[in-house]
Amino acid sequence: MRPDDGRGLPQPAPAPLLLLLLLVPTDLGMEIMAPPTILALNGSSVRLTCTFNSCYQVEKKQFSLNWTYQGCDNCSEDAFLHFKLKALPIEPNRFGGRVEFTGNPTKNDVSFTLHNVQLDDEGLYRCYVMNPPDRHKGIAKIDLKVITEEPPERDSTVAVIVGASVGGFLAVVILALVVVKCVRRKKQQKLHTDDQKTEEEGKTDGEGNPEEGPK
Numbered sequence: 577m578r579p580d581d582g583r584g585l586p587q588p589a590p591a592p593l594l595l596l597l598l599l600v601p602t603d604l605g606m607e608i609m610a611p612p613t614i615l616a617l618n619g620s621s622v623r624l625t626c627t628f629n630s631c632y633q634v635e636k637k638q639f640s641l642n643w644t645y646q647g648c649d650n651c652s653e654d655a656f657l658h659f660k661l662k663a664l665p666i667e668p669n670r671f672g673g674r675v676e677f678t679g680n681p682t683k684n685d686v687s688f689t690l691h692n693v694q695l696d697d698e699g700l701y702r703c704y705v706m707n708p709p710d711r712h713k714g715i716a717k718i719d720l721k722v723i724t725e726e727p728p729e730r731d732s733t734v735a736v737i738v739g740a741s742v743g744g745f746l747a748v749v750i751l752a753l754v755v756v757k758c759v760r761r762k763k764q765q766k767l768h769t770d771d772q773k774t775e776e777e778g779k780t781d782g783e784g785n786p787e788e789g790p791k
C-alpha cells in the first residue's frame with residue numbers, strides 16, 4: 577500500500593505548481609511603457625510619456641520614481657526628477673527650470689514635459705518606477721531626438737501626400753480587382769444557379785409547382 581501512496585502523492589503536486597507558474601509572471605510583471613523614440617522641434621515643449629501597470633495601488637509614501645538623463649554612451653546617467661510624496665525636480669539639474677512633471681502616479685502615469693527643447697537635450701531618458709509591495713522595479717527608455725525648423729514637417733506632408741496617392745491608387749486597383757473578381761464569381765454563380773434552377777424547374781415541372789408546395 578505504501579509504494580502506491582508514494583506514487584500517488586506526486587500527482588496532486590502539478591496543479592499548485594502550475595498555479596505558481598501562472599502567478600509568478602504577474603508578480604514579476606510590473607509593466608512599464610514608453611515610446612522608444614520621440615522627436616521634438618527645438619524651442620518647443622515635448623511630453624515624455626511613461627506609464628506603468630502594477631498589481632498594487634500607488635501608495636505615495638512608498639512609491640518611488642526616478643527620471644534620468646544620459647547624453648551619450650560614455651556619459652554618466654544623471655537623475656533629474658524623483659518622487660518624495662510628490663514628484664520633484666532634483667536641483668540643480670542640467671535642464672534649469674524646464675522640467676515639469678505632468679504625470680499622475682495614482683493613474684499610473686509618470687510622464688514629464690520638457691519645455692523649450694534645446695539641441696543638446698538629445699539623449700536617453702529613462703524612467704524608473706518602484707511601487708511597493710510590487711518587488712520589481714520598472715524601467716523604460718526613451719531616445720529623444722531634437723530636430724530644427726520645419727523641413728521635416730514639409731517632408732512628412734509630402735510623404736503623406738505621396739503615400740496617400742500611391743496608397744489610394746493601390747486601393748482603387750485592389751478594389752477594381754475585387755469588384756471584377758466578385759462580378760465574375762457572381763456571374764458564374766448566377767449561371768450555375770440558373771442551371772440548377774432550370775434543372776430544378778425541370779424536376780419540379782415533373783413533380784408539381786414548387787410555389788404551391790410549402791402551403
Ligand SMILES: *[C@@H]1O[C@H](CO)[C@@H](O)[C@H](O)[C@H]1NC(C)=O
Nearest residue numbers: 618619620693695723724725
Ligand atoms: C532651433 O535651432 C536653430 C539652429 O540651431 C536656431 O537657429 C533656432 O533659433 C532654434 N529655434 C528655436 C525656436 O530655438
Ligand SMILES: *[C@@H]1O[C@H](CO)[C@@H](O)[C@H](O)[C@H]1NC(C)=O
Nearest residue numbers: 646647648649650651652653
Ligand atoms: C568612451 O570610453 C572609452 C573608454 O571607456 C573610450 O576609449 C572612448 O573614446 C570613449 N568614447 C567617447 C565618444 O568618448
Ligand SMILES: *[C@@H]1O[C@H](CO)[C@@H](O)[C@H](O)[C@H]1NC(C)=O
Nearest residue numbers: 640641642658704705706713
Ligand atoms: C531612485 O533613486 C534613489 C536614489 O538614488 C533610489 O534610492 C531609489 O531606489 C530609486 N528609485 C527607483 C525606482 O529607481
